[in-house]
Amino acid sequence: MRPATPERVFLDGAAGRIEAAVQRPTAEIRGLALVAHPHPLYGGTMDNKVVQTLARAFVAMGCVTWRMNFRGVGDSDGVFDDGNGEVEDFLRLAAHARGDQPDGPLTIGGFSFGGYVAATAAATLAPERLVLVAPAVGRFPVGVVPEHTQVIHGEEDDVVALSEVLAWARPQKLPITVVPGAGHFFHGDLIRLQQLVTQHCDCTA
DSSP, rough: OOOOEEEEEEEEEEEEEEEEEEOSSSSSEEEEEEEOOOGGGTTOOTOOOHHHHHHHHHHHTTTEEEEETTTSSTTOOOOOOTTTTHHHHHHHHHHHHHSSSSSOEEEEEEEEEHHHHHHHHHHHHSSSSEEEEOOOOOBBBBOOOOOOOEEEETTTSSSSSSHHHHHHHGGGOOEEEEEEOOTOOOTOHHHHHHHHHHEEEEEEE
């Protein structure tokens, strides 16, 4: 059964309106998921293919899934705020989404810069699941994450080096799933990426 078409909505944010999209499962709702997109100054939007792949995985597992355009992207107001305002906006999205879907466990996903936003927001939101794809460690202060966090990285990532992610994960004894031959944007590997998320993550856990 195909999921419902995403619905575009606008929220109030500190820098003005926030453009968001919500996609609801057509079957039983089993949780809530939020996904953060890559760097706004390098073409990152909520319609990025990796972000959409994460959203598809979460919707397929029964999560009402929200994405948003950070300030200055698409029809969201404001300008890039070096991660600080973006985390603030993401927390506002979380509050709105939880008001819309008050029940069920929370899953948070993020790609690249969105991995930093997701990990930072997770310290406040305490999600049951955290999924980070090619998190931008070394470029932004991605902190310690829960031990159940799923981290997926491409072997041939030329934006965020695998060695940087391993150096970040090593003190935490955090496992990393490495996709052989995959680059930063997982071209040709998106189906595999979705499978890895689905195998690891369960919105009902």
